[in-house]
Amino acid sequence: MPVTDVTKDLQARALTITAEFAAPVERVWQVYADPRQLERVWGPPSHPATVVDHSLEPGGRVHYYMTGPEGDRYYGGWRVLAVDEPHSFTFEDFFADEGFNPVAELPTSTAEFRFEPAGAGTRATFTTTYETAEALQQVLDMGMEEGATLATNQIDALLAEG
Amino acid sequence: MLVLVIEHDEDRADAFFHALSDRTRRDILRRVLAGEHSVTALAASYDMSFAAVQKHVAVLERAGLLTKRRVGREQLASGDVDAVRSVASMLSELEEVWRGRIDRIEELIQEG
Numbered sequence: 001m002p003v004t005d006v007t008k009d010l011q012a013r014a015l016t017i018t019a020e021f022a023a024p025v026e027r028v029w030q031v032y033a034d035p036r037q038l039e040r041v042w043g044p045p046s047h048p049a050t051v052v053d054h055s056l057e058p059g060g061r062v063h064y065y066m067t068g069p070e071g072d073r074y075y076g077g078w079r080v081l082a083v084d085e086p087h088s089f090t091f092e093d094f095f096a097d098e099g100f101n102p103v104a105e106l107p108t109s110t111a112e113f114r115f116e117p118a119g120a121g122t123r124a125t126f127t128t129t130y131e132t133a134e135a136l137q138q139v140l141d142m143g144m145e146e147g148a149t150l151a152t153n154q155i156d157a158l159l160a161e162g
Numbered sequence: 163m164l165v166l167v168i169e170h171d172e173d174r175a176d177a178f179f180h181a182l183s184d185r186t187r188r189d190i191l192r193r194v195l196a197g198e199h200s201v202t203a204l205a206a207s208y209d210m211s212f213a214a215v216q217k218h219v220a221v222l223e224r225a226g227l228l229t230k231r232r233v234g235r236e237q238l239a240s241g242d243v244d245a246v247r248s249v250a251s252m253l254s255e256l257e258e259v260w261r262g263r264i265d266r267i268e269e270l271i272q273e274g
Binding site for chain 1: 253254256257259260261262263264265266267268270271272
């Protein structure tokens with residue numbers, strides 16, 4: 001498992017996950033710089049993401065929607081705050097209407113993604129901070145099926161190993 | 163001021179996640195968090211029987227996410243905001259979302 005550390009800050013409603021990937025920093029950066037790669041990793045298998053607009057630069061926007069099993073769509077976007085290619089970027093992640101206008105009633109989360117060389121690979125640190133508990137709940141509503149899917153994949157992998 | 167409810171009770175956590183694992187129950191919960199609803203009014207919002215909706219309400223109640231009171235012949239349901247704000251549980255679940263994302267990054271990178 002590439003995940004090396006998980007830190008939860010209950011007071012700040014923040015989750016920090018550290019993972020190590022067997023690829024250089026520039027390769028990991030590409031996952032976020034290329035909208036086709038980003039949509040393959042962002043949404044859980046039950047809710048694949050489609051990236052509609054993508055500008056990974058300060059002041060830029062990334063717009064996406066996730067499609068649920070019944071064709072229901074969840075719209076969201078990133079407001080990119082800072083970019084230090086290929087080492088880090090920070091953004092606000094917001095819920096949007098169909099025109100990608102942020103929904104004011106739903107608070108945003110702020111995320112910082114950092115990529116550092118670690119041996120021949122990359123240590124990635126993903127920090128997401130939720131303004132309120134409601135924001136956190138809404139995100140979970142969108143990703144709820146992930147846990148079950150993940151467990152199934154792990155069982156499949158074990159069976160394949162024989 | 164946000165009230166943090168930290169879950170220590172495993173059974174309670176199981177009931178919490180089970181209750182939230184269903185789309186209809188999440189939808190019911192959203193409605194009753196916004197304000198008290200009669201079970202009859204809730205049942206009218208879904209394409210399923212009154213009994214089926216009542217069962218969903220009971221699951222939410224057992225998980226401590228919803229409380230009911232009786233007024234005359236009506237059962238009125240409202241959401242328990244503190245229980246829903248069980249931030250510790252929610253962060254754990256978010257961790258699973260992230261582990262999924264990281265697995266997909268790993269897969270993508272290994273494709274070359």
